[in-house]
Amino acid sequence: MQERGANTNIFFVGLMGAGKTTVGRAVARRLGRPFFDSDHEIEARTGARIPVIFELEGEPGFREREAQVIAELTAREALVLATGGGAVLRPENRAALHDRGLVIYLRANPHDLWLRTRKDKNRPLLQTEDPKAKLEALYSERDPLYRECAHFIVETGRPSVNGLVNMVLMQLELAGITKQTQS
Ligand SMILES: Nc1ncnc2c1ncn2[C@@H]1O[C@H](COP(=O)(O)OP(=O)(O)O)[C@@H](O)[C@H]1O
Ligand SMILES: O=C(O)C1=C[C@@H](OP(=O)(O)O)[C@@H](O)[C@H](O)C1
Numbered sequence: 644m645q646e647r648g649a650n651t652n653i654f655f656v657g658l659m660g661a662g663k664t665t666v667g668r669a670v671a672r673r674l675g676r677p678f679f680d681s682d683h684e685i686e687a688r689t690g691a692r693i694p695v696i697f698e699l700e701g702e703p704g705f706r707e708r709e710a711q712v713i714a715e716l717t718a719r720e721a722l723v724l725a726t727g728g729g730a731v732l733r734p735e736n737r738a739a740l741h742d743r744g745l746v747i748y749l750r751a752n753p754h755d756l757w758l759r760t761r762k763d764k765n766r767p768l769l770q771t772e773d774p775k776a777k778l779e780a781l782y783s784e785r786d787p788l789y790r791e792c793a794h795f796i797v798e799t800g801r802p803s804v805n806g807l808v809n810m811v812l813m814q815l816e817l818a819g820i821t822k823q824t825q826s
């Protein structure tokens with residue numbers, strides 16, 4: 644990435660329950676930018692919910708669709724994109740995210756991620772006997788990938804969602820990204 648400003652994309656990465664969708668949507672609203680969520684985009688294109696796609700096509704089928712959406716959305720400008728937690732698994736996704744925008748890693752520890760996701764049945768990878776152990780394993784596997792891809796890391800343990808949105812907006816301002824005022 645070279646110059647940062649009005650056209651710079653903002654991408655959120657992190658594990659399931661990190662707050663990518665929630666914080667990303669609020670940041671987009673505050674900046675007056677269009678918001679995309681790769682999972683919602685896949686659902687809109689297929690007309691099927693994520694668990695159904697996993698059931699019919701398995702994780703490999705889902706990852707193909709995810710890679711397609713990431714490739715298309717990272718090619719655009721001035722948007723905010725919340726990725727799914729596994730978007731960083733493919734090197735080409737990591738490269739596209741890193742090179743085509745400012746990447747923010749929302750980091751949380753596996754215990755907090757578990758608390759935030761345990762009542763939601765829409766994450767197929769967590770529908771196991773022991774979702775907390777699964778989140779711990781995913782954390783070990785993916786934390787280095789999020790770090791490789793990210794320009795900033797935001798710790799999500801303590802702040803409220805609103806507090807996090809303000810922290811992200813401050814980081815973005817330091818990076819030269821602010822709400823565009825109409826002239
Ligand atoms: N910092 C936070 N503190 C408390 N709850 C949070 C926080 N971030 C997200 N949540 C909640 O956790 C759940 C999962 O958030 P979501 O945005 O779907 O995460 P992701 O898209 O990263 O999987 C939502 O109910 C959201 O309101
Ligand atoms: O971590 C993952 O592999 C996944 C995360 C989910 O998105 P969120 O991170 O928004 O929950 C969704 O893409 C799918 O269930 C797989």
Ligand SMILES: [Mg+2]
Pocket residue numbers: 663664665680682725726727
């Ligand atoms: Mg999400």
